[in-house]
Amino acid sequence: MRIITSKHIDEFGMYLQNEERAAATVEKYIRDIRAFSAWLGEEEIGKNAVLAYKDHLIENYAPASVNSVLSSLNSFFRFTGWHDCHVKTLKIQRQIFAKSDRELTKAEYERLLSAAQKKGNRRLYYLMQTLCNTGIRISELRFIDADAIKNGKAVIRCKGKMRVVILTAPLCRMLKGYMREQGVTSGSVFQTKSGKPLNRSNVWRMLKDLCESAGVSKDKVFPHNFRHLFARTFYSLQKDVVRLADILGHSSINTTRVYTMESGAEHRRQMQKLGLLRY
Numbered sequence: 001m002r003i004i005t006s007k008h009i010d011e012f013g014m015y016l017q018n019e020e021r022a023a024a025t026v027e028k029y030i031r032d033i034r035a036f037s038a039w040l041g042e043e044e045i046g047k048n049a050v051l052a053y054k055d056h057l058i059e060n061y062a063p064a065s066v067n068s069v070l071s072s073l074n075s076f077f078r079f080t081g082w083h084d085c086h087v088k089t090l091k092i093q094r095q096i097f098a099k100s101d102r103e104l105t106k107a108e109y110e111r112l113l114s115a116a117q118k119k120g121n122r123r124l125y126y127l128m129q130t131l132c133n134t135g136i137r138i139s140e141l142r143f144i145d146a147d148a149i150k151n152g153k154a155v156i157r158c159k160g161k162m163r164v165v166i167l168t169a170p171l172c173r174m175l176k177g178y179m180r181e182q183g184v185t186s187g188s189v190f191q192t193k194s195g196k197p198l199n200r201s202n203v204w205r206m207l208k209d210l211c212e213s214a215g216v217s218k219d220k221v222f223p224h225n226f227r228h229l230f231a232r233t234f235y236s237l238q239k240d241v242v243r244l245a246d247i248l249g250h251s252s253i254n255t256t257r258v259y260t261m262e263s264g265a266e267h268r269r270q271m272q273k274l275g276l277l278r279y
Contacts, residue, residue, distance in 0.1 A: 002045045002082070004037040012079050020160050024139060024200065032072035050085050063090045104225040106233070108216045112207075115214035124206050126178045127190050127198070128226060133171050135230035135248055138223035140165075142197035146186045149175050156249065163249050231259035 009030060016026045036053055043049055050073065057066040067089040077085045109132060116125040130136075130144055140156050143165075148154035149172050154165045167175075175189055188197035203223050211218045227248070234244055245256040 009033055012076055015079055029072045032069045033076050047085055050087050054087055063092045066090055104220045104229050111214045115210050131226035132230050134165050135227050138200050142188050145188050228259055235260040
């Protein structure tokens with residue numbers, strides 16, 4: 001009888017780590033496999049069971065989330081050699097406009113900064129500005145360290161890739177002042193009380209605690225949205241998607257295009273400026 005065992009999951013996790021997948025990716029894949037195993041119960045794994053789970057996902061989750069889980073499962077099936085269990089992902093029409101209910105605006109970003117100042121949370125105040133002025137991923141925050149501030153650039157090493165992120169002079173001056181306040185002379189600029197670099201969960205929790213006082217929806221306030229705001233702002237000024245892809249560390253411009261999508265309202269305003277109607 002073919003079932004998922006703890007040994008299967010542990011070995012799959014080791015395989016992903018050996019493939020140098022990011023820790024968050026490994027955690028996500030393992031979580032998806034465990035969820036499928038729990039849903040399956042004592043039933044034997046087969047194509048029909050996987051298709052039934054796919055239907056369950058479609059009924060309860062957005063298409064992109066469904067495909068994300070199916071990607072995890074298919075990777076696991078390739079690893080175990082259960083190729084007959086592989087299922088197709090959903091075909092999703094490319095989204096043209098960004099969802100305004102999830103898009104963090106510059107005005108909302110400013111309100112978050114003001115709220116952090118009023119609360120006296122200088123760490124979060126400077127952290128948000130660092131994310132929004134560099135476009136880095138939250139997993140890359142640890143590379144913003146004392147040496148990076150000194151040299152005006154951060155060398156990001158992640159997923160077997162390396163890129164250089166330029167830090168502007170005003171940002172460096174700001175962070176140098178913060179480091180003096182905190183007594184940080186080496187290592188990561190943004191640290192926990194024990195001196196370890198802040199991680200995703202630390203930052204996520206601090207941001208959610210800030211939402212109410214800032215008057216910004218919690219659905220809009222998460223670390224990756226600062227990266228999106230940076231990308232949209234850069235593109236609105238430069239109109240250079242190739243350069244933006246390099247700055248963000250994307251290997252495909254198609255990925256970058258997601259970051260530059262306009263809201264439907266913005267697109268409507270631009271269309272009205274064409275002047276092609278005659279009354």
